[in-house]
Amino acid sequence: MKLKLSIGLTVGIVGALGIWTGSVAAQERFTDLKYSQWAADSIEYMADRGTVSGYGNGLFGPSDAVTRAQAIAFLVRELQPQAQTGASPSFTDVSPAHPFYDVISVASQSGLARGFTDGTFRPDEPISRAETAAFLTRAYELTNGTQPVRLSDIEGSWASDPIRTMSTNGLIGGYSDGTYRPDQTVTRAEFAVFLARVIHYERNAAIETQDWDKLMSYMTVSEEVGQMLMPKFQQWNGKSTTAMNAGLQETLNDQHPGGFILFENNIIDAKQVATFTHDLQTRAGDIPLFLGTDQEGGVIKRLPGGTNLPGQMALGAVDDADLARAAGQLTGEEMQALGLQLNFAPSLDVNSNPDNPIIGIRSFGSDPDLVSRLGLATMQGLQQSGVIAAVKHFPGHGDTSVDSHLGLPVLNDDRARLDAVELKPFRAAIDAGVDMIMTAHIALPAVDDEHAVSRKDGSSVPIPATLSKKVLTGLLREELGFQGVIISDAFTMQGIAEHFGEEDAVVRAVSAGVDIILTPKDSAAAHETLVKAVKNGTISEDRIQESVRRILELKFKYGLFDQGNDDFPARLSSLPTVIGSAAHRQIEREIAERAATTLAGPIESIRQGDHVVIAAADEDTGKQLEKQLAVASASQHLTTEVAVIGQAKTTQAMDKADYVILASYQFRNVASQFGWAAFQDIIDRLNAKQKRYSLLSLGNPYELLYLQHAKSALAVYGKQEPNLAAGLNVLLGKLTPQGVLPVQVK
Template sequence: MLYKTFKSTTLGLAAGLFGSFCLWAGVAAADGKFSDLAHARWAEDSIQYLSNRGTVAGLGNGRFQPDGAVTRGQAVTFIMRELYSQGLPKGEASFTDVPRSHPFRLEIAAAAAAGLAGGFPDGSFHPDAPVTRAETAALLTRAYALEAGDGSSKLADTSSSWAAAPIGIMSSNGLIGGYADGTYRPDRTVTRAEFAVFLTRVIRFERETAIQAKDWDKLLSYMTLNEQVGQMLMPDIRMWNGQPTTTVNDGLKDIIHTQAPGGFILFDKNIVNAQQVATLTDRLQAEAGDIPLFLGVDQEGGVIKRIPGGTNLPGQMALGAAGDAALTEAAGKLTGEELKALGLQLNFAPDLDVNSNPENPIIGMRSFGSDPDLVSRLGLAAMKGLKEAGVIAAVKHFPGHGDTTVDSHLGLPVLMHDRDRLEAVELKPFRAAIASGVDMIMTAHIAFPAVDDEHVVSLKDGSSVPIPATMSKKVLTGLLREELGFKGVIVSDAFTMNGIAAHFGEAQAVVRAVSAGVDIILMPQDPSTAQRTLVQAVRNGSVPLDHIHDAVKRILDLKSRYGLFDQGPSLPAKLASLKGIIGSDAHRQVERTIAERAVTLLAGRDGKHPDLIRHGDRIVIAAADEAQAKQLENQLALEGEPEQLKTRVATLNQPKEAIAAIDGADYVIVASYQFRNVASQFDWSGTQAVIDELNRTNTRYALLSLGNPYEMLYVRNVKSGLAAYGKEEPNTEAAVRTLLGRMDPLGVLPVAS
């Protein structure tokens, strides 16, 4: 007999071994899609599933031969590849008809050693004989220690079979079915296609059982190493063959099925409108199978936003100026509601960087401000709002990006502060977030010598460069995990940024980041290379397998806690709900309230108000570019009395023309926008020239700060000025209403100036 009686002690042995199974990539490499499945479409999904797992490799030349019989040797090999892909149990094939030259000798010997297969009384195994349906049920039931399910088994011809018990167990769990006449035909030979379907059903059944029980160790035992590492990768899909990715194309499907990424980050190029992005996320999840995708986005509000047609919140520094935790929580909640309606469950926000350096070229008004207590208080409120809406908050950029003069998208910043200063400023909001149970923290591509002074050789120019936090075990494991006690998921900042990309090769960077403590690599430059590199690192011992398991369990647990495994509403139901959520009247009202509460007086002749626009004024708008000037002109027309307001536009980068344009004006709006550059290196000359001329002629005006609100540090003798913290509606609407005297500037400048 190939299989011993069902109640033999080998069942107990298989069950005992089960807990230690840890699936790596299959012994046999998958050959990709097979060309001979035209008449086996019913089994194609199962065959491809096992091929992707490395369990079946076909017969070469792209053929699978689905109608061919499964031999006893092949059946054992398929099972052993699934159960012992990290290394077969030691055993020697003592069967008389399994010579050393037999292609499945090792698997047959291992199966015999594990008690999963036995031979015939004459010492033979018959490795090339076909397997029956009864033998298949017995082998799968024993190998996976299956127990009876809640279903009934009413197969007409199995009661007298030697395999009646395992057939009944398989049937009661819905893993096998009979023919139209109610029979199972246990002695019938099983084809390769049928065996693939049976095996796939069992694997998926066991995975689903583990998911329902939240038994992540068990689920890991059914995940290949490729799958496990895939969970730790979160690529972007902005472009596909030179075109924006707005639908799920065949190439993207193939990546999901073969690389099993843990999620994707979406950008504005992926998003056309609410209906389209809700459809895109729904289709992505449909392709993902039993482990859902993290689908994330940077929706900070203000200058960093991705959702067209959604509520355009004024931004974090506007919230800092308003200083209201309840309003910040409302902003977080409405952001979460809109993201969740679109199928996005992860927001890379809020930004917990303390923007203590006016020269910072990348954070600026993305921060709540320069006071660590304010950043902590409002950061916790934003986190709370997102969580109330069922969206994961990924706070950033640990240990702090607020006091740098280098943009980590372009280079590698180094923060030279000592540990006491880091504790007092940079780390304070992150400590507060961890104490409040934050679920995910994003790392910074910044070096912190006070925590880790290691240097490595740059691949860019051979120089010695400090190790960034993303790749530092002292920062991520020593400081974040062990000292601060963070138990959640650590996600890196984008690996396409030059803080990483310019100095470290993809292979070195990925391995070092994961070894340091990163759970998710965000936007690897080449996802397939990153995946192969990590798989190889595990196999050669560079990265311990337990390290991968710990990371994947944190990821799976977070997905479960936020309901990603749960059955959501249908796509039609999702689409029908969008109109009442995305940019709803209630959300717009919160947006307007924040913008109005944020407007801050920078300078006023009476100390309370800027110079105000009067009825019938001839107004000139001088801005950084004509588009900005036109936007403000349109805003004035909407808010004012168009027939009474006579407006002209000028640009500040042409000071002589701007000064000529303001000649004869009754009122001038000097619109300043400084962001994504070092403030002291910004060309303030045009702004200064116009301000000097307005002061000389005693013309009423307002310097209107639409970006980082540091103008008062660089522009002298400003008599009237406002900060709006954003160059679009609703920020500009609130600013114009203030200049028209319809509201007072209520905000408090949230940064030192």
């Protein structure tokens, strides 16, 4: 692993590390750093840690000498912040009246503070560069490194050994003339940089050895809490965020987030996304970011120009685990090329409720065994490509009729039903080694019947799974045995936001067992709330560190700490060979073509020279189909016309047609409340006039629950280009439908 710590040995005085990016914040906190910009980032870093402080009134005194007592105070604050004053120090010149008596006492007991042969400590004497090297080498138990020593004036110094140790580890630099000047006094700014260097050296050493406890010992509560936040950053100053900007940099500096999620307005094209994610990781410091998105395929797709997979229910209609695995793997390969290592997919929701307004075709189907089989294969494909699969939405969002983006669904099934249906795919994923599980903002009374007072209207509302310790710790961790990372669904969704204030919700979620809060409404406020909760004892730091340890382990497992070693220019130039490659497009076509499913039949075919009317609920859908039909039927001399259902001229157009494609797209609404009456009227009229037609289901395939007497009906499970092409080729007689309906339609 390449350390992110790199210090030249001939930097003037001590030089700036260039790792930390808090100099603006440092200037806001301290007003006297104008001539100490080389140290501003380190001063801010150490001040954030509570190790160094100013004199008040915005003054830090960067050019003031550091006394031996002050240096010891810095080290005690850093290494022994909880230590209690013990026996009196034996130094003859340190009395109880000395302002640093307590810290010198602690340091003397632990061996950090050593005096002179005459029994004095000389607390008020300025510390030299030699003494600084000795103090730090002893305090951190440093051993010799491998870098060459190019300091011409350290031989003969009493501190030559610790200076050499610091130098061989790249922790100190000399002057341009090759000297170190061991007897020169160290300023407060210089000491802050020396100490910050050692801390980051120790952090990187902990990362290399996967010593997460050691790494966390060098992390502040603010940093630890930050790892548990994954905000979005869709806009800054009214513009879409598609590159690094001041707002993002401020978030990185102040909140230390564990990652970010990308949405459509963060994305322009493949090159832009790859550059953006590279820049984010470069600015992240020594702990890399989770960079994720929702790339389920089908209706939920974010990646630009990538393979346009037909969606999970299309895979359910094919029921081929190898094909599902290939879909997962190609998705992962394209995400990796773009610098994204976390996919919020697959959905393991068993869509047993036709009225489900949010899952539907995002599910593999209504059979828990089918969902388990294909969900695991997709998950494994993602993992094989080096992408983390965050399966969702635990404990299962398939049997609801409320969209948790808009309200709080309640899953009233008993425990036996939960085990047999909703929990079955998650249990299988856990047994197969899933790394991350996303929670659902749904209530589960069979597991947790606790209620809370709604912030919205004062009513009593059930506790959603995301905030329930019984669900997340009791059921998911203790009963099902999940040891990976638990991430919440978005905190901007009304299932949480409507009934619980964000401050209350983030504390409840972490207390319940959530490791990462996804898209808090106000990430700065969420961060501050959790820091306060730790400091006031509402949440223990041990509980925070449980989550941080899981997060760090997962980042290491998937090679995120090694990302600085990749050849970014080469990756950028290879994008066209990965994103939407011919091999990936072939898998896309195979899924779509094998998924096409006869709902009612036999399927009526379009004939040579037909006048085809495409009737759809909106003109855009009709135009999409018309465009695809022109490509698919180039040699069949068809004429086409788009008609919008509900318009007066639509009936006349269909009466003149040789063939009618009646396109239905029901998604993101309750199926039973869809406008089926207009579709039924059209079917009845086409039957009466003995027209050739097909009902083409582009969304949730539940049409025949509500429509009668359809003679020809075909489901393609989405209106992406490959789904449309496959469906139209069936209607043209070029393909035979092979799919099996993966949901029950009774």
